[in-house]
Amino acid sequence: MSQQAFIGPGSLEHVKEILGSHQAKKILLVTGKKSYIESGAKDALDPYLEGSEVIRFSDFTPNPKLEDAQAGISLIDEVQPDIVIAIGGGSVIDMGKLIVILSAQVEKNTEEIVLNQDLVRTKGLPFVAVPTTAGTGSEATHFAVVYIENVKYSLAHDFILPDYAIVDALLTHKVPSPIIASCSMDALTQAIESYWSVGSTEESKAYASRAIRMVLPVLKSLHGGDRRAKEIMAEAAYLAGKAINITKTTAAHAISYPITTYFDVPHGHAVALLLGKFFVIHAETGEEDITDKRGKAHLSEVMSDLFSMFGCDNAQDCCKQWYKTMDEIGLQTDLQIIGIKTDTDVQLIESKISLERLNNNPVKVSPKMLHDLLLVSWNSCS
Ligand code: NAD
Numbered sequence: 001m002s003q004q005a006f007i008g009p010g011s012l013e014h015v016k017e018i019l020g021s022h023q024a025k026k027i028l029l030v031t032g033k034k035s036y037i038e039s040g041a042k043d044a045l046d047p048y049l050e051g052s053e054v055i056r057f058s059d060f061t062p063n064p065k066l067e068d069a070q071a072g073i074s075l076i077d078e079v080q081p082d083i084v085i086a087i088g089g090g091s092v093i094d095m096g097k098l099i100v101i102l103s104a105q106v107e108k109n110t111e112e113i114v115l116n117q118d119l120v121r122t123k124g125l126p127f128v129a130v131p132t133t134a135g136t137g138s139e140a141t142h143f144a145v146v147y148i149e150n151v152k153y154s155l156a157h158d159f160i161l162p163d164y165a166i167v168d169a170l171l172t173h174k175v176p177s178p179i180i181a182s183c184s185m186d187a188l189t190q191a192i193e194s195y196w197s198v199g200s201t202e203e204s205k206a207y208a209s210r211a212i213r214m215v216l217p218v219l220k221s222l223h224g225g226d227r228r229a230k231e232i233m234a235e236a237a238y239l240a241g242k243a244i245n246i247t248k249t250t251a252a253h254a255i256s257y258p259i260t261t262y263f264d265v266p267h268g269h270a271v272a273l274l275l276g277k278f279f280v281i282h283a284e285t286g287e288e289d290i291t292d293k294r295g296k297a298h299l300s301e302v303m304s305d306l307f308s309m310f311g312c313d314n315a316q317d318c319c320k321q322w323y324k325t326m327d328e329i330g331l332q333t334d335l336q337i338i339g340i341k342t343d344t345d346v347q348l349i350e351s352k353i354s355l356e357r358l359n360n361n362p363v364k365v366s367p368k369m370l371h372d373l374l375l376v377s378w379n380s381c382s
Helices: 011-021 039-048 066-079 089-102 109-113 179-196 201-218 229-249 251-263 268-282 295-310 317-329 343-351 366-374
Strands: 006-007 026-031 053-057 085-089 127-131 143-150 151-158 164-167
Touching: 006 011, 006 229, 006 251, 011 039, 011 085, 011 127, 011 164, 026 039, 026 066, 026 089, 039 085, 053 066, 066 089, 066 109, 066 268, 085 089, 085 251, 089 109, 089 127, 089 143, 089 151, 109 143, 109 151, 127 229, 151 251, 164 229, 179 201, 179 229, 179 268, 179 295, 201 229, 251 268, 251 295, 251 343, 251 366, 268 295, 268 366, 295 317, 343 366
Parallel strands: 006 164, 026 053, 026 085, 085 127, 127 164
Antiparallel strands: 143 151
């Protein structure tokens, strides 16, 4: 599946020509409940929707749940729109992807489809993804994150890749600072994990390294009114999305999902809590525990590329720099303060980890490693 992408401030105007090319008169608009208006997205989009019949679906919470998707699927069945536009954060875009793909299938049991992507046989309606946060890169991927009874699943299929991605940084200007911090770490961790993933290719590494080199210099200036920093961040998030679209993410993401669900930590922040420690794990693990078929020499080269992108000498330095940066952008780094304190907490997290993402990690993650990651204080990286 191919995608047409429009990137840059003001690129939202391309909605008009997209609607024209599909002769779309009836539009299903997937949005956040309040953020659609508060972010300014409504004011920005309205002029391009004039003359169309617009039906809005916003009856769901962040981190989409399958039961919420059901209402959107029924709405598509009822109103039969010509096109679906999802404009919002990663949660909104994923909800848009879900209802478009699930409503198109002959199989009506949506849980069955999420558990078995082979049941996806038909492409859904034309779909436009417009991010209003800069982080997830969901506009560039063929997966949709969905939660069923607090367990995170990722429905993956080529048909899920949005037909159009519009990355207009003007839509991200009103994102509050804590959300900026979490989203920017989501993009950065995705790019780093893609770079060291067992599935990395020359193409994915090119996207990932471009994203890392773009994000690092702007991480701190994003929190002020620096418009250029926001433009760079929005494009970098899209590139990180293109990187994970090839490789998927790895252990830090896999372990983060239950931290988001059970300890109420926003997605990018939850991943960042763990990622710094993997600089050390990946650099110090011996050949016997390396799962990447390209072996220790390959992983050492990958890690040394990353150290040079970060401008640090070794894994310990990178790890220290990582948690210092989190601190500087206002993200809590202490897992105990977050609430992960006991063996029972670790067991809960362990029982809900996404094994598929864990298997993309270049190093085997043992229960002992997980225990140490979550309970032993590593923030000093010493
Ligand atoms: P989000 O979509 O959950 O939004 C976070 C908050 O920001 C919400 O309250 C939202 O209303 C608000 N918001 C959004 N845009 C705003 C704006 N411009 N101004 C003010 N407030 C705004 O957060 P997110 O980090 O963008 O997305 C996280 C979700 O994306 C998670 O469920 C994660 O698993 C998923 N994800 C999906 C992919 C993929 O490829 N499908 C990749 C990474 C993450």
